[in-house]
Amino acid sequence: MPNSPLSQTHWDGYPEFSLPGIVEFCRAILPPEFGGPDPEAIGSLVQKYAGFLPPPARYGLRAATCAIKLGTYGQLRSADPDVRVKALRRMQKFGAGQAIDAIKTVILLASGADKYSDDILTRSNINPYARPDSILDITPSSEWGSLSYYDAIVIGSGAGGAMAARNLSRAGLSVVIVEEGRRHSVEEFRSNHPLRRWAELYRDSGATVALGIPPVVLPIGRGVGGTTLVNSGTCYRPPTKVMLRWRDESGLDLANPDDLNPFLDDVWETLKIGPVDLNIMGNNGLTALRGAGELKWANAPLNRNAPGCGGCCQCAIGCPRNAKYGVHLNALPDACENGAKILTNARVVRIATEGGRATGVIALRENGTHLEIRAPIVVVACGATETPPLLRRSHLGHHPRLGKNLALHPAIGISGRFDEEITPWKGVLQSASVEEFHDSDGILIEATSTPPGMGSMVLPGIGKDLLNEISQANMLCTLGAMIGDDGNGSVIGSRNSIVTYNLKNHDGKRLVKAIWAMGKVLLAAGASEVLTGIPSHPVVRTVEELENATKSANYKSLHVAAFHPTGTCAAGSDPQKHPVDPSGSLRGVIGVWVADASIIPSCPEVNPQVSIMALAQSVAGKIIEASS
Ligand SMILES: Cc1cc2nc3c(=O)[nH]c(=O)nc-3n(C[C@H](O)[C@H](O)[C@H](O)COP(=O)(O)OP(=O)(O)OC[C@H]3O[C@@H](n4cnc5c(N)ncnc54)[C@H](O)[C@@H]3O)c2cc1C
Ligand code: SF4
Structure with missing residues (x-):
């Protein structure tokens, strides 16, 4: 080679x-x-x-x-x-x-x-960093002693874990954050081959799939910063109706808007969230806005946590400018400033308990040896797919609803072919929204591209036809849509997680409606044809053809992906339904708390990082209350 x-x-x-x-x-x-x-x-x-x-x-x-x-x-x-x-x-x-x-x-x-490797690396290096890597107190597990003592252990350094750790250490607790992945530096994002970045930044190198009909591709980040390292930086507050549903239907008092709003404000400020600048948005987002504008459908640039973004479209493989402001650049350095330590390359295999109380964790180093950390407070923040297996491994997984209730916020992508160059990978990876059917149908459309070259995976055909498609990929505008779904999936297993998920009929139908809505936007923006992703009608050229294609589409044959798993350890007031109580404490044991996507009782219907961070802060508040 x-x-x-x-x-x-x-x-x-x-x-x-x-x-x-x-x-x-x-x-x-x-x-x-x-x-x-x-x-x-x-x-x-x-x-x-x-x-x-x-x-x-x-x-x-x-x-x-x-x-x-x-x-x-x-x-x-x-x-x-x-x-x-x-x-x-x-x-x-x-x-x-x-x-x-x-x-x-x-x-x-x-x-x-x-x-596109050369192009990606060249573009990564054109501009200086928006900010340097942050100062973190990190020790890899190979250099960590076999027994240590803290006030609190936070397992997982992603959206939830980082915010919980920050607030606990600000309150004066001695905190260690235990992370299975390693630290990734901005220098690596500026010099490593894009495929290697992909392979290293995701759990199982991005090959995670929820098994079911249809199977759902489910990538999950792994490393210091968790999935915020690879996410698209889109920020939404949870809609008020969703917070009220969490409060009133699940009894999750933390979600009471008056209580959660101050934490949401804090997240908004900490992450320096603001709308995408039209000058860096790129043609992909601008075309989506134009199409929605023609239809008079609600549309807007997305809010993102990416101050200093240069629009290089690489968010999914690590931002080479440190512009995307993941938690490794704000909450984690803040926690470290307040004395927190980060232990990396350490997979927690078990939470230790004695007499119904948490006493610490046992973690596995990469060389196969174990280390023990003792603490009376253990905060689990491994993400919605990893938290249930850890609790089961720890003999804390008896609740019948643990691992159930998994919502995925399933996503579908389509593209439109234009006569002019769109080059969707020049600009912000996820940049503009069309919210016309968000309130009515739970369909949220976002103009979304992939890092250069990595979107060709979805192009149809093989052989000469496929090469032809690839050569014209710069003329495509690519949109994605997510639908608020029922929590119909499960995470099973204890050693490793196995995710199962079957799309419910009415959710599948709304995915098809999302294809129709995105097709309308693309045609209204001037697309000469739309690549629908529907096997029986892969290409349509008019609204009428689009209507016919979507009327007869079978959602079970679609290529579905998801990026927002939630709900597998739901928090709420009903001891039968909710493994976690309304304050974030795991039922049946003292001192084990959960502060990640898994406590969210039902699909947040928007990109969830802001909700997760705010709820994690609320849980941290309850821990501080309980320990003072
Ligand atoms: C490609 C992609 C794009 C996305 N884009 C957006 C977006 O634009 N906006 C948005 O709001 N959301 C987005 N998301 C989702 C969002 O990033 C996640 O919902 C959020 O980060 C989940 O937070 P968490 O704390 O639950 O878990 P994570 O952030 O996933 O963190 C969990 C951490 O725990 C660690 N861990 C797991 N098990 C163990 C163990 N046993 N021991 C030690 N450590 C462990 C993991 O390695 C990981 O680092 C996106 C997700 C993906 C995959
Ligand atoms: S588009 Fe994404 S990767 Fe590129 S500078 Fe902006 S935030 Fe970073």
Whole structure:
């Protein structure tokens, strides 16, 4: 792979995971005869990425490549690109469509990231930092002693954990934040290959999926700052009707607007939240605003926590300017200034208890040894997919609703083709909203792109057709929409989390309505055609065609993703329904508190980081009250 930038950007020494026939797949899916990339180079890159995947994903990928290779009787090796494509199409007809999609996704992720690697790194370095990395008191677990003592342990350094730790340390408690991931520096975001950034910043290298019909791709961040490291920086206060639902239907007093608003104000100020500047928004967001404006639908630039944003569209792989103001740049340094320590590369395997009271945690170092920290207060903030398994591992998971009630805020993306250049990856990654159907249907549309090249994963077709789509990707405007859903999923397992989620019929129908609404916006903005993502009607050119496509669409065949899991350890007043009481304390034990997305009783219907941070602060307030 001598010509790939990957080899020049610090991936040397990373093992490849062998995927038999992967080079042949690269030649079939992106034929070099029609301008596709060097299949050897991309094959090697894919195998490096596969080396990062968790065993089930990487062996699943290997099983898929082996089975399809066998089923195509060597035709993928044909010198004729048409024969190779026909062989894959035949396998698609014989039911191997999902397996081929999975292989295609990783090939496109690798080739797209590689193609734009130079561009991404150049753009990362054009501007100086908006701010340097913050000063954090960090110790990796390899250098941490085997026994230590604190007033409070916070598990997880993401949106909830960071805010809880900040407030506890401000109140004078000695606090340690235990984080499974490591610290990522802005210098790494300015120099590492984009695929490596993707592989390292996400749990299971971004391959997390909620199993169900349809399966839902569910990426989750891991590192100092948690998912705020990779999120898009969009900020919403929870709508008042949602806060009232949490208060009145779940008995979550913390969500009483009069009580939560001061914390929401604090988050707004701490994160320096403000609207996206139209000068850096980029054509993607501007086109969405124009389309919604034509329809006279409610629209606006999004509010974001990104002071100094230069619009380089890399939020999902770490901001190379430290402009996106994740908690690693505000709440965590504040906590450290007040004496908090951050222990990294340490996975908490168990919360220790004695006589019904928390006594501390046991954490695993990367070398397989354990360390123990003792404290009477343990705050769990591992995120909605990791908190339930940890509680189960700790024998604190007896509540029948623990792990249940998972809402995902499912998302769907579509794109519109324009005659002029949009280049959606030039500008702010998530920049503008269309809220016309937010209040009425819980549908929130946001103009959302991906880092350069990484959006090609969703383009239709294989072979020459796919290359054609990729070459015209700069003419696409890409929108995403999320729907407020019922908490219909579960997180099962104790050693590792397994997420299951089946879209309810009425939620699925609203996802289809979201496609219709986004299609209308794109057509109103002047799109010549819309790529709907609906398998039976992949392309529509008029509103009438859009209506027909969405009328007959089956939501079970859509490609759905989600970024906002909540509710798996819901807080509320009903001991039968809510594993956590209204103050954030885990029922059935003294001294264990929960302060992350999992306590949110039902889908927040907006991007949730602000809600999580405010609720975590409220929980911290209750801990301080209880311990004084
Ligand atoms: C791609 C993407 C884009 C997003 N964009 C937005 C957006 O624009 N706006 C918005 O509001 N929200 C957005 N979100 C969602 C938002 O970032 C999350 O909802 C929020 O960060 C969740 O906060 P949390 O505290 O529950 O968990 P996290 O922030 O995920 O933090 C949990 C931390 O706990 C650590 N951890 C887990 N288990 C253990 C263990 N056993 N031991 C030690 N540490 C552990 C994890 O490594 C992680 O660092 C986005 C999410 C994604 C994936
Ligand atoms: S678009 Fe995202 S990654 Fe780029 S400067 Fe702005 S916040 Fe940072």
